[in-house]
Amino acid sequence: MMKSTTRQVLGIFWTTCLLPFTVLQLVRAQGSCTNPRQNSGLCMSIYDCPSLLAVVQQSYVSAQDRMFLRDSQCNNGYGRLPHVCCPIERRVLDTTTARTVTSPTRSGGQQGQQGQGNLLPSPPKCGPHSFSNKVYNGNDTALDEFTWMALLEYVDRRGRRELSCGGSLINNRYILTAAHCVIGDVEKEVGSLTTVRLGEYDTSKEIDCIDDDCNQPIVERGIEQKIVHPQYDPADRNRVHDIALLRLDQPVVLNEYIQPVCLPLVSTRRAINTGEILVVSGWGRTTTARKSNIKQRLDLPVNDHDSCTRKFATRQINLINSQLCVGGEFYRDSCDGDSGGPLMRRAYDQAWFQEGVVSFGNRCGLEGWPGVYTRVSDYMDWIQNTIQP
Known part of the structure; x- marks a missing residue:
C-alpha cells in the first residue's frame, strides 16, 4: 500500500496538473506512448512510474515541472489514475535541459550532502508552504506546516529526558535557536541539552496522522557543537544577542516533512514594518x-x-x-x-x-x-x- 504522504502530495498534483483530464477512463491494455521530450514510454499509473512519481514527491514542484507532468498524461494506460507516459528506460529527462538524469527511488528524500553545510538555501529550496493549507482546531498547524521546526531535548541529573525549547533547521547540518536555551539557567532548571528532534507534529504519538494523511517517523540527531553568540551574557537580564547555533552530529536527510526555513539574506530581505x-x-x-x-x-x-x-x-x-x-x-x-x-x-x-x-x-x-x-x-x-x- 502506498504511503499516505505520497497520497497527500499526489492530491495536490491531481488538482494542479491533471484535473482537466479526469474524464479519462481506466483501460486494461498497456499502451505505448511518447513523452514531451519524444522519448518512448508506456502509458501507466503515475504510482507505478518511479521517475515521474519522484518529481511529484519533491518538496517544491516548479511551474516547468508541473507543465512537463501535465503534458506527460496519456489516455491508453493501465492501473490507477492518473496515467502518464513513463519512460521505458526508467530515466526521466530534466524538464529544463536536454540531458537525462537518473530518477530517485520512491522512498528517497533529499540527501544531506557533505561539503554543503556552509550554504544557506534560498527559495525554492527553503521555507515551503503547507500543501494542505489548513489550520486544524483553531491554532493547531497543518501536518506539513513549518517543516523546519525543531524540538530540543534535555537530560537532567537523574537521566530523565524532557522537551523544552524550540529551534529551526536552517540547512542540513544546523539548527538556529536562542542562546538562553543552550547555556545559563536552563542547564540548572531543565538539564543538559543533548538531542534535536525534527519532523515532529504531535508529541503524544509515534506517527502523526490527520484523517488518512500521516507523516514519516521523527528524526533525532545528537549535537556535535553548541555555538552561542560571543556577545551573549547569560547573567544579563536584557538578554541581548540571544541567539545560538547547534551543529548536528550528522547531516539530516530532507523529506516532505523536514525542510529548512529561509533566512533573510541580503538578496531576499525586506524591512519589517510596525503593524505587520x-x-x-x-x-x-x-x-x-x-x-x-x-x-x-x-x-x-x-x-x-x-x-x-x-x-x-x-x-x-x-x-x-x-x-x-x-x-x-x-x-x-x-x-x-x-x-x-x-x-x-x-x-x-x-x-x-x-x-x-x-x-x-x-x-x-x-x-x-x-x-x-x-x-x-x-x-x-x-x-x-x-x-x-
Missing part, C-alpha cells in the same frame, strides 16, 4: 495546558519599537535595535517552551522566512506587553561566518 502580521510557532504553554502536544501557530502584529523600549524600561530592561517586539495582546503570545523557536513571515517568492528567535517577555499574554525576539537579519554575518561544511 508575523507568525510564531511552537509547542509551548497554552491557555489550558502547560505544554501543547500539537505544534501551534499564532499570528501577531509587529509592535512599535520605541514604545516597546519605553515599556520594558519600566522593568529596568533596556532593549536594543537588534531586538524585535511583537504582540502585546491579551492571551496572544509566545510562552514557556516556545523559546528559541522562529518568528516568521511569507516574503520573497512566497517562501517562509525566519525574522526572529523567541527570546523573552513579561510573563505570557499580558495586555500591552509585547514578546521580545532576537532580530535574525542583524546576525546574518555571524551566522554565515560561523557555519561550516
Whole structure:
C-alpha cells in the first residue's frame, strides 16, 4: 500500500496538473506512448512510474515541472489514475535541459550532502508552504506546516529526558535557536541539552496522522557543537544577542516533512514594518495546558519599537535595535517552551522566512506587553561566518 504522504502530495498534483483530464477512463491494455521530450514510454499509473512519481514527491514542484507532468498524461494506460507516459528506460529527462538524469527511488528524500553545510538555501529550496493549507482546531498547524521546526531535548541529573525549547533547521547540518536555551539557567532548571528532534507534529504519538494523511517517523540527531553568540551574557537580564547555533552530529536527510526555513539574506530581505502580521510557532504553554502536544501557530502584529523600549524600561530592561517586539495582546503570545523557536513571515517568492528567535517577555499574554525576539537579519554575518561544511 502506498504511503499516505505520497497520497497527500499526489492530491495536490491531481488538482494542479491533471484535473482537466479526469474524464479519462481506466483501460486494461498497456499502451505505448511518447513523452514531451519524444522519448518512448508506456502509458501507466503515475504510482507505478518511479521517475515521474519522484518529481511529484519533491518538496517544491516548479511551474516547468508541473507543465512537463501535465503534458506527460496519456489516455491508453493501465492501473490507477492518473496515467502518464513513463519512460521505458526508467530515466526521466530534466524538464529544463536536454540531458537525462537518473530518477530517485520512491522512498528517497533529499540527501544531506557533505561539503554543503556552509550554504544557506534560498527559495525554492527553503521555507515551503503547507500543501494542505489548513489550520486544524483553531491554532493547531497543518501536518506539513513549518517543516523546519525543531524540538530540543534535555537530560537532567537523574537521566530523565524532557522537551523544552524550540529551534529551526536552517540547512542540513544546523539548527538556529536562542542562546538562553543552550547555556545559563536552563542547564540548572531543565538539564543538559543533548538531542534535536525534527519532523515532529504531535508529541503524544509515534506517527502523526490527520484523517488518512500521516507523516514519516521523527528524526533525532545528537549535537556535535553548541555555538552561542560571543556577545551573549547569560547573567544579563536584557538578554541581548540571544541567539545560538547547534551543529548536528550528522547531516539530516530532507523529506516532505523536514525542510529548512529561509533566512533573510541580503538578496531576499525586506524591512519589517510596525503593524505587520508575523507568525510564531511552537509547542509551548497554552491557555489550558502547560505544554501543547500539537505544534501551534499564532499570528501577531509587529509592535512599535520605541514604545516597546519605553515599556520594558519600566522593568529596568533596556532593549536594543537588534531586538524585535511583537504582540502585546491579551492571551496572544509566545510562552514557556516556545523559546528559541522562529518568528516568521511569507516574503520573497512566497517562501517562509525566519525574522526572529523567541527570546523573552513579561510573563505570557499580558495586555500591552509585547514578546521580545532576537532580530535574525542583524546576525546574518555571524551566522554565515560561523557555519561550516
